[in-house]
Amino acid sequence: xTTTQHSSTKQAILQLLQKEGQKTASELADALxxxxxxxxxxxxxxxxxxxxxxxQVQIGMGRPQHLYQGKEIRGMTIDxxxxxxxx
Numbered sequence: 001x002t003t004t005q006h007s008s009t010k011q012a013i014l015q016l017l018q019k020e021g022q023k024t025a026s027e028l029a030d031a032l033x034x035x036x037x038x039x040x041x042x043x044x045x046x047x048x049x050x051x052x053x054x055x056q057v058q059i060g061m062g063r064p065q066h067l068y069q070g071k072e073i074r075g076m077t078i079d080x081x082x083x084x085x086x087x
Contacts, residue, residue, distance in 0.1 A: 009034065010042050014051060014070060022067040043068055 012032055017023060023031070029039040046052045053071050056064040 009038075010046055013039070013042055013046060017052060017068060017070040022069045024065050024067060028068070 009032065013028060016028060016031055025036055025039050025043060028043070029036040032039065043052065043054075047054065047068075051071060052068050054066040054068045057067055058064050
């Protein structure tokens with residue numbers, strides 16, 4: 001996968017989180033039709049870049065789930081950040 005494809009996947013993740021709010025990695029993987037492992041790699045990079053954050057929630061039995069959401073950074077909403085990420 002090229003850098004452009006990585007960027008477009010990250011943009012798609014950011015746009016989906018902006019549009020639909022909090023999502024699990026599994027929900028994002030299903031929506032974007034890529035593997036959960038690939039989604040988690042992108043989520044880790046986006047979180048490291050300060051563009052998203054996660055919280056752990058317990059949903060039923062088993063391990064806690066991570067819910068991801070976009071962040072507002074210095075007054076910039078996620079839609080502005082999505083545009084800036086493409087550059």
